[in-house]
Amino acid sequence: MSGVPIGEAARVSGVKVPTIRYYEEVGLLPEPPRTAGNRRFYDEARLRRLTFIRHARELGFEVGAIRTLLDLQDNPGQSCSPADSIARQRLLDVVARIDRLKALQTELERMIAGCSHGTIATCRVIEVLTDHGRCAHPSH
Amino acid sequence: MSGVPIGEAARVSGVKVPTIRYYEEVGLLPEPPRTAGNRRFYDEARLRRLTFIRHARELGFEVGAIRTLLDLQDNPGQSCSPADSIARQRLLDVVARIDRLKALQTELERMIAGCSHGTIATCRVIEVLTDHGRCAHPSH
DNA sequence: CCTACATTCTCCAGCGACTAGAGGAGCAAG
DNA sequence: CTTGCTCCTCTAGTCGCTGGAGAATGTAGG
Structure with missing residues (x-):
């Protein structure tokens, strides 16, 4: 009995229709029952599973x-x-990525701050990219 | 005159061999001259361009x-x-991503801290993913 | 009942930025 | 001459979707 079609499932879960089908294809979401006309119907449990997936994806967990x-x-x-341990690993990834992005932020700010808004010939942005020695970033 | 073969170019630039060929294919790096035996040879200017590309990629600039x-x-x-303005746009992206990741970090830390190391039935990690109401994250 | 429109179906292609592998040719040293 | 390395081209795969074509199904109004 009952359930909602895929469009409604997309609306309530916040996952787009093709993405729902994709999750089914890769085995994250079990195949739902179909109507006589071959349309998918999603019950409560499946909608909850879909929300779980969406939430986990938003936190950056990989499909695996x-x-x-x-x-x-x-x-x-x-x-x-x-x-x-999956969550801890994810946390380590996030923290590492934040560190990396902060270094990039510093470097970009330096590049931009040094730009005197003249021509490319004297552009600090191009200069830093061209001549690695001017880069404050130690890791590359 | 002269130059170095692709392997050496990879070594000095820090860009892998297939990636160098890829950059050529997508038009970032001009086609280098070839030897009689059809091998690519890279001169100073090309190596500098390659390093420019690598550096820009490390700062997260897209190929376009x-x-x-x-x-x-x-x-x-x-x-x-x-x-x-390309650099400024990139900086905005980086800052936005840092903000997002910090929120994820907070949420993951909360999840992990709340885990009492029992069974899945009482696992805070699973619980937060399942039941959105327990999530402190406002944006989703 | 007929029509119009929305929704859904399957299948296939593409994104970005590589990465990996097959199968072959060139080249330098022993 | 053979061994072993580098290099060549070409194709296909990665991840997580996203979009489109073309057909079928469902629904609401007349």
Whole structure:
């Protein structure tokens, strides 16, 4: 009984229609039942799973990691340490990326601040990219 | 005259061999002369261009933006304001991404801190992903 | 019942920026 | 001459979608 079609599922979950089909294709979302006219119908449980996926993607978990997290969710008696370590790994990635981006931010600000708005010949932005020695960034 | 083969170009520029060929294919790097045996040979100017590209990629500029920056570099009499605005746009992207990642960091830390290392049934990580209401993150 | 329109279906192609592999040719040293 | 390295081209795969074509199905009004 009941359920909603894919467009409605997209609306309530915030996941676009083709993306929902894509998640089904890659095995994140189980194949839903179809109507007589071959249309997918999503029940509550599937909509919840879809929201789980969306939320996890927003936090930057990869599809592979989400698959594992969903498997874990399906077996609630297990230890949560795999879930914990996936989240910790993700946190490490995020922190590393923030550090990297902050260094880029500093470098970009230096480049831009040094720009005297003249011609390319004296442009600090081009200069820094051309001549590595002028770059304050140590890691490259 | 002369120059170095692609492997050496890769070594000195820090760009991998297939990536150098890729840059040639997409028109970032002009086609270098070849030896009798059809091998690419890179002179100083090309190596400098390659390093420019690598540096720009490390700062996260897209290939399209780099193409523009290279064009500008080739015409040093022009105003540097396009270069400046590309860099400024990039800076905005970087800052926005940092903000986003910081919010993720907070959320992940909350998830992990709340994990009592029991079973999935009581796992805070899974719980937050499942039940959106427990998420402190306002933007999703 | 007919028509118009919206929604959904499947399949296939493309994005960006590479990366990997097959299968072959060139080249330098022992 | 053979070994082993580098290089060549070409194709296809990666990730996570996104878009389009062309057909079928569902719904609301007349």
